[in-house]
Amino acid sequence: YAENSHLVSGDNVARSAENVSHIDATVVGVSAAGAGGKGSAGVGVAIGVSLAKNLIGWTLGGTREPTEVLAYSQNSSIQAGGDLLFTSVADGSIDAGLGAGALGVGASRKAGVALTVAGVGADNRIATLVKSYIDDDGTTGIRAKSVSLSARDDSDIHVIAAAASLGVAFGNKAGVAVAVSVTVALNDISNEVEAYVHDVASFMTTEGDVRLRAETNAEIDAFAAAASVAIGVGGKAGVAVSGAGAAAKNVILSKTNAFVDQSTLISAGGVDIDALATSQIDATILSGSGSIGASQTAGVGASVGAAVARNFIGWKPGGDTFDHTTDDSLATIPKGKKIKVLGGVYDGDVYEFIGDSQVVYEHTNDERLVMLKENTRVKVGEAIYRFAGKAGTKDLSKEVYETNSTNSTDWVLIGESDLSGQDFGKRDLWKLVLPDTIDDAATIQAYVQNSKITAAGDVTLDAEAKETVEAVTIAGSVALAGSGKVGVALSGAGVGTENRIRNLVQAYVDSGSSTVSANNLRITAHDDARIKSDAGAASVAGSAAGKVGVS
Secondary structure, three states: OOOEEEEEEOEEEEEEEEEEEEEEEEEEEEEEEEEEEEEEEEEEEEEEEEEEEEEEEOOOOOOEEEEEEEEEEEEEEEEOOOOEEEEEEEEEEEEEEEEEEEEEEEEEOOOEEEEEEEEEEEEEEEEEEEHHHHOOOOOEEEEEEOEEEEEEEEEEEEEEEEEEEEEEEOOOOOOEEEEEEEEEEEEEEEEEOOOEEEOOOEEEOOOOEEEEEEEOOOOOOOEEEEEEEEEEEEOOEEEEEEEEEEEEEEEEEEEEEEHHHHEEEEEEOOOEEEEEEEEEEEEEEEEEEEEEEEEEOOOEEEEEEEEEEEEOOOOOOOOOOEEEOOOOOOOEEEOOOEEOOOOOOOOOEEEEEEEOOEEEOOOOOOOOEEEEEEOOOEOOOEEEEEEOOEEEEEEEOOOOOOOOOOHHHHHHHEOEEHHHOOOOOOOEEEOOOOOOOOOOEEEEEEEEEEOOEEOOOOEEEEEEEEEEEEEEEEEEEEEEEOOOOOEEEEEEEEEEHHHHEEEEEEEEEEOOOOOEEEOOOOEEEEEEEEEEEEEEEEEEEEEEEOEEEEO
16 A cells, blocks of 8 residues: 555556465264163263354454455555556455254163253354545646556355254153254354545546456355154153254345446546446255154153244344343233343344233232232243132142142243243234334445546446345154053244345446546446245145044
């Protein structure tokens, strides 16, 4: 770069800046546990977790501090006998592979218990600031055969994240298996790329063209999967519960500008101002869950699979205005309340409650004598319990709320007391709050503003954008139960997908104080935005029993 200088050269004057940042991360967490015996119970518990935070241009605390790649002249005069060339290039990439697995086996002559949990969390972010520019021309101006200012950013994130859990339990009396897998991937690219001439009073090429080119290429390729299987086999009771959830949130926010502002240019050739941007998100989110419960007396299988994909180009969900966060507890959620989500795939989003006022709980457990009716809800610490006993007056401070207690048959745990238990994916209850302004829109601009251009050749301004979102979201669930007497199988699967693109593509010469004198003037703005989304969910439940089968 040149600052507060006067450069004279009989040849070319070239300035270039390049940054190549690459993160290659592989994180695997695997856990296995087995227990068996002749005693009362064999319990196997396994937890496998894999977490990674990969940041380029961000601090660990979550503050955006973009990587700067600059080739420029600031308050300087340049006299070149050859060409004047400023080039800045940023190449940032993150390749992340994360896996977690958990295997638990419990076997006993009486009761076998297996509990397995596998979790994967990936947070990948890239932020860059790439500029090639001339700002203020000093005392004698800018003069060269030709001038080329070029700025380009190539940013890409490739992530594969998968979690799998298997729980198997055998017992002569009871076999109970629980398997849970969760995968969450958050990916973010935000870049600013500019090539410009600003506040230059004397700018001249003696033989060739003036070329300004800003180019952005951003890509996110995300694969997130979760799978879980639970098998419970027992002589009297076989119970298997399985759950799998996979989610990804991908955001690309780019600003690509090439322009001349508050300057006077004279070109012996043409003037070419180009702003080009390509943004692509490919997301594949898969979730599968299966459970098998078998017993001579009672077999129970329950399974749930869920997959969520959220992809945004030029949108930044969330906002600074909200009433509460998901860490807060509310007895009632009134219509119109705005809640900011903390953590997970909805982190930072703000949702407005659009349903009828919703009662979360009527009482707290520090209250004394209270007349309770069936289904009355009580807040106990960070949990909500529903009253399922006989109506009457109760001292809530002395009640036993633990659902696994032999002294408590009146209370059923139904959820958490804070707002994190809300399902913000329910469109009939919650509306995502999106910005009112276009500040976060993907901007692609080629323009002349408050300037005078005289060219012997053509003056062309081109702003071109191409954005693509392709998402595949699939969830599956299978629950099977078999028993000589009673078999119960419950299965559910759900998917959620949200894809948005918002661009501001402009090519213009402002109609105010700008004038252009050229052989031809061509101004083109083109936007090609495409979204393709495939989503599917399948759920199967089957039961076979000698007396009663439910599925």
